Amino acid sequence: xxxxxxxxxxxxxxxxxxxxxxxxxxxxxxxxxxxxxxxxxxxxxxxxxxxxxxxxxxxxxxxxxxxxxxxxxxxxxxxxxxxxxxxxxxxxxxxxxxxxxxxxxxxxxxxxxxxxxxxxxxxxxxxxxxxxxxxxxxxxxxxxxxxxxxxxxxxxxxxxxxxxxxxxxxxxxxxxxxxxxxxxxxxxxxxxxxxxxxxxxxxxxxxxxxxxxxxxxxxxxxxxxxxxxxxxxxxxxxx
Amino acid sequence: xxxxxxxxxxxxxxxxxxxxxxxxxxxxxxxxxxxxxxxxxxxxxxxxxxxxxxxxxxxxxxxxxxxxxxxxxxxxxxxxxxxxxxxxxxxxxxxxxxxxxxxxxxxxxxxxxxxxxxxxxxxxxxxxxxxxxxxxxxxxxxxxxxxxxxxxxxxxxxxxxxxxxxxxxxxxxxxxxxxxxxxxxxxxxxxxxxxxxxxxxxxxxxxxxxxxxxxxxxxxxxxxxxxxxxxxxxxxxxxxxxxxxxxxxxxxxxxxxxxxxxxxxxxxxxxxxxxxxxxxxxxxxxxxxxxxxxxxxxxxxxxxxxxxxxxxxxxxxxxxxxxxxxxxxxxxxxxxxxxxxxxxxxxxxxxxxxxxxxxxxxxxxxxxxxxxxxxxxxxxxxxxxxxxxxxxxxxxxxxxxxxxxxxxxxxxxxxxxxxxxxxxxxxxxxxxxxxxxxxxxxxxxxx
Numbered sequence: 250x251x252x253x254x255x256x257x258x259x260x261x262x263x264x265x266x267x268x269x270x271x272x273x274x275x276x277x278x279x280x281x282x283x284x285x286x287x288x289x290x291x292x293x294x295x296x297x298x299x300x301x302x303x304x305x306x307x308x309x310x311x312x313x314x315x316x317x318x319x320x321x322x323x324x325x326x327x328x329x330x331x332x333x334x335x336x337x338x339x340x341x342x343x344x345x346x347x348x349x350x351x352x353x354x355x356x357x358x359x360x361x362x363x364x365x366x367x368x369x370x371x372x373x374x375x376x377x378x379x380x381x382x383x384x385x386x387x388x389x390x391x392x393x394x395x396x397x398x399x400x401x402x403x404x405x406x407x408x409x410x411x412x413x414x415x416x417x418x419x420x421x422x423x424x425x426x427x428x429x430x431x432x433x434x435x436x437x438x439x440x441x442x443x444x445x446x447x448x449x450x451x452x453x454x455x456x457x458x459x460x461x462x463x464x465x466x467x468x469x470x471x472x473x474x475x476x477x478x479x480x481x482x483x484x485x486x487x488x
Numbered sequence: 489x490x491x492x493x494x495x496x497x498x499x500x501x502x503x504x505x506x507x508x509x510x511x512x513x514x515x516x517x518x519x520x521x522x523x524x525x526x527x528x529x530x531x532x533x534x535x536x537x538x539x540x541x542x543x544x545x546x547x548x549x550x551x552x553x554x555x556x557x558x559x560x561x562x563x564x565x566x567x568x569x570x571x572x573x574x575x576x577x578x579x580x581x582x583x584x585x586x587x588x589x590x591x592x593x594x595x596x597x598x599x600x601x602x603x604x605x606x607x608x609x610x611x612x613x614x615x616x617x618x619x620x621x622x623x624x625x626x627x628x629x630x631x632x633x634x635x636x637x638x639x640x641x642x643x644x645x646x647x648x649x650x651x652x653x654x655x656x657x658x659x660x661x662x663x664x665x666x667x668x669x670x671x672x673x674x675x676x677x678x679x680x681x682x683x684x685x686x687x688x689x690x691x692x693x694x695x696x697x698x699x700x701x702x703x704x705x706x707x708x709x710x711x712x713x714x715x716x717x718x719x720x721x722x723x724x725x726x727x728x729x730x731x732x733x734x735x736x737x738x739x740x741x742x743x744x745x746x747x748x749x750x751x752x753x754x755x756x757x758x759x760x761x762x763x764x765x766x767x768x769x770x771x772x773x774x775x776x777x778x779x780x781x782x783x784x785x786x787x788x789x790x791x792x793x794x795x796x797x798x799x800x801x802x803x804x805x806x807x808x809x810x811x812x813x814x815x816x817x818x819x820x821x822x823x824x825x826x827x828x829x830x831x832x833x834x835x836x837x838x839x840x841x842x843x844x845x846x847x848x849x850x851x852x853x854x855x856x857x858x859x860x861x862x863x864x865x866x867x868x869x870x871x872x873x874x875x876x877x878x879x880x881x882x883x884x885x886x887x888x889x890x891x892x893x894x895x896x897x898x899x900x901x902x903x904x905x906x907x908x909x910x911x912x913x914x915x916x917x918x919x920x921x922x923x924x925x926x927x928x929x930x931x932x933x934x935x
Contacts, residue, residue: 256931258896261900262896262899262900264923265926265928265930266926269933284934286931286935288893289892290896292890295886297868299871299873300887307890338862388845388846389848392849420805424845425844425846426846428842428844428846431915432493432494432497432842433494435497435806438501438507439805467923468916468923469919471921472920
């Protein structure tokens, strides 16, 4: 299968290792990965922050870059949810009929990485990661994509990996994009409880399907000198 | 003008007692709710039915309101229409004045809190007694309620003991919940028996029959709607359901969502006046106060389907840390963050749509399936349009950079040279480190 990778602007800039891990995992499975270089961003930040016209512009660019892709994969649950759940709304609101039909054509081909692996029937990637790991289900993976137990199933198949359950896992970490800056105090109060739950697991690594949430969690772990560190799930699967 | 949400939240977050009370209370209610919903395999169908009924009511509200008015009138009641808070207050004050009463009893009603009815009546020389235990606590403490369903969620029993000792003149009172309740009960019984006028809200109003419905747990609503000679019910125009059988849906959705009970202890239903039984003088005040504006906006409209269960408050990561006062409105939490700015305008509540991480927990529990995150984002766009803030320039700049892969690649190189030191990130780096800049971007690796 030919898979077009949407790496996301955040991963492209700050977490290239996550994108590289996706390429390795899919190639290991015998698939061909394309990286359409015209890609930039899905517009999630602008959409969520109320910059709708800017988000429409980015959505138009996105559908045009990936128009010919057979399958699109992204290592970000929130970006996948942006395309699948919000692009059609944006198209309706802007009254752009062409965008609406392009979106309708793209949505069935758009997947978050673990969703795609599940669809491909992957159970074991032959990965080895001998560490104590806890999984934080990010809100958009949990409540918009509803990936359910797929990520944990993939983690359990990793050789040597000890998966420990995170208390209050379904609670938001307090990131919320610009929320983390606009409402920094509340964001930190929510984050405090997530960090305490992570500490209780005794995990060396906290993993998730979104580097944005992990950047928020990891930034505080690092500041506080905590022993746990963040790592995107793709990178564990590629190890 | 009210302080912005971030400023009010900062104050609330420093109150360790409040955070402990909130965490305990919201966690308990959340668990109870989850348990009673688990046992209903048809929960999703019930939610869909609730959503659909409310959507129909809102689409044909003009029809149902007139039908309701006629039904109330033919059952012996009087219907008043109030455009806004001052009109509604004046109507209620005039009705009370005509009876000569100087003190009235009240059943917990958010709608009357919304229009500050107690203040209006007090200015007219009429005292009000809140008869819901938690509302009474707030009233005696001179506090605003902080939760839709558990208005005194911010107070624990020790704080309530101290309050009752002073306000009810019971110096020997202990903090035992049963003793606190008995003290309030003795005080309220006297008030119920003396009252000539009661004011209530309504959970539902049936258009076809003119029937009003109040759902409660303490029996105070039953006292208020049956004992006094005059009863005044104030309700928002969105509270209608078409027919009595629609109550079957909502009376299942509401208690399970709000208190985590299969059925609430008291459900009072009444239609107009019954000679010789209950209030002989019955008035309904139908309140707009911004609701028709909400109705006119298709994306915002489902906000009016809310049945005030407060399930969204209890699961909200923001509300459960800050509590209700930070929202500066009688409608706190996620539903307040979308309802308040629509009722009062974004100029007065522009920070509320941003008081959410968009985690979606609220939408998952909403018994009438209001897509709260969607409305939040819609209102954020309105705020940005109507009163652009300081972040407009960086957001537009970011959109321009992201508008082209070449500009993005250039910005990535620039960020690497400055080692991620971007101005304006102080609120981030105060408590969190930035991730280290990688050697090269993904697109550079790919090439």
